[in-house]
Amino acid sequence: ETGVTQSPTHLIKTRGQQVTLRCSSQSGHNTVSWYQQALGQGPQFIFQYYREEENGRGNFPPRFSGLQFPNYSSELNVNALELDDSALYLCASSFRSGVTDTQYFGPGTRLTVL
Amino acid sequence: TQLLEQSPQFLSIQEGENLTVYCNSSSVFSSLQWYRQEPGEGPVLLVTVVTGGEVKKLKRLTFQFGDARKDSSLHITAAQPGDTGLYLCAGSKGWGKLQFGAGTQVVVTP
Numbered sequence: 001e002t003g004v005t006q007s008p009t010h011l012i013k014t015r016g017q018q019v020t021l022r023c024s025s026q027s028g029h030n031t032v033s034w035y036q037q038a039l040g041q042g043p044q045f046i047f048q049y050y051r052e053e054e055n056g057r058g059n060f061p062p063r064f065s066g067l068q069f070p071n072y073s074s075e076l077n078v079n080a081l082e083l084d085d086s087a088l089y090l091c092a093s094s095f096r097s098g099v100t101d102t103q104y105f106g107p108g109t110r111l112t113v114l
Numbered sequence: 115t116q117l118l119e120q121s122p123q124f125l126s127i128q129e130g131e132n133l134t135v136y137c138n139s140s141s142v143f144s145s146l147q148w149y150r151q152e153p154g155e156g157p158v159l160l161v162t163v164v165t166g167g168e169v170k171k172l173k174r175l176t177f178q179f180g181d182a183r184k185d186s187s188l189h190i191t192a193a194q195p196g197d198t199g200l201y202l203c204a205g206s207k208g209w210g211k212l213q214f215g216a217g218t219q220v221v222v223t224p
Contacts, residue, residue, distance in 0.1 A: 004156075033211065042118075042202055042214030043157070056210035090156050092212075101206050102147065105156035 003027060004093050004106035012112045013081050021076040021109045023091035031055075031096050032074040033103060034066060037088040049074060050096060078111075086113045117141060118205055120215035127222055130192050135218045137203035138185045144208050146179055146186045151200040151217070160188075193222045 003026035013019050025032050031050045035043035045058035049068035063079040072093070078085060088110050092103035118139045127133055137146070145164045149157035161170050163179035163186065170177045174197075176189040190197055200219050204212040 006156075031209075035212075035214075040216075042204075042216045043212075045211035045213070048210055050209075058211060088154070092156075096209060101145070101209050101212075102159065102162045103212060104159060105149070107156045108154070110154065 004091065004104055006089075006091055006106040006109050008109060009107070010110045010112075012114065014114050015081055015083060017081050018077065018079045019081060019111060021078075021089050021091075021111070023074045023076070023093075023106055025072045025074065025091075025093035026104055029093035029095045029104075030072060031094045031101075032068055032072065033092045033094070034074070034076045035090040035092065036060075036085075037090060037108070039087075043090055046076070081113045083113050086111060117213045118203055118215035120201075120203060120218050122218060123216070124219045125221070127193055127220075129194055129222055129224050131222075133190050133193055133220065135188045135201050135203075135220070136185070137187065137215055139205060140184065141205065141207075141213075142183050143205035144183070145206045146183075147204045147206070147212065148177055148186070148188055149202045149204065151202060153200075157202055190220075193220075195222050195224055198222050 005024045033048040034046040037043040047057040068074045088108045090108045092105045094103045148160040151157040166181045166183045168179045174191045200217045204214045
């Protein structure tokens with residue numbers, strides 16, 4: 001087990017709604033990244049937070065936003081949900097030091113948009 | 115689009131056989147990570163390779179990072195049903211995003 005937890009496990013929303021997904025990082029980690037994994041594909045980077053500031057963003061629209069809290073837990077918010085937002089959302093935590101960024105993933109939240 | 119190309123996409127073998135999964139890119143990475151993912155779960159880290167030409171062994175799994183740090187391979191010796199899963203490679207160019215391949219689905223039948 002990585003020590004990274006996510007909630008909820010599953011979520012069903014309708015198009016146009018808003019959703020908030022939560023992640024608790026592994027103890028001692030100061031960086032959290034969020035990924036979207038569509039069925040049959042590898043995870044796609046959404047953004048990363050380091051010490052509560054956004055530190056890099058993938059090719060996702062502004063309706064995808066996030067927060068990192070002082071205790072290094074994190075939220076992913078998605079507004080105006082679209083059908084294509086249906087996917088497994090993964091958060092990964094890491095500790096920024098040295099030259100490598102080894103990321104440890106949580107179990108994911110399965111979002112279904114109807 | 116996937117910056118990292120994995121091959122094959124799907125591999126079905128009998129228990130006891132060997133297999134190799136490849137991960138190729140035209141980009142140079144500072145490190146590369148291999149993960150295994152079960153259905154509906156998050157990827158589980160297997161190994162991180164950093165140095166060009168590096169070889170790491172994890173029991174029956176052998177990981178190699180190419181000399182130019184653009185490609186990698188995963189070799190499994192005497193595969194077991196517990197090795198079944200989606201194998202993902204992910205490259206890093208420093209801090210920030212991991213760039214993933216689409217994955218190789220491995221099925222090992224008894």
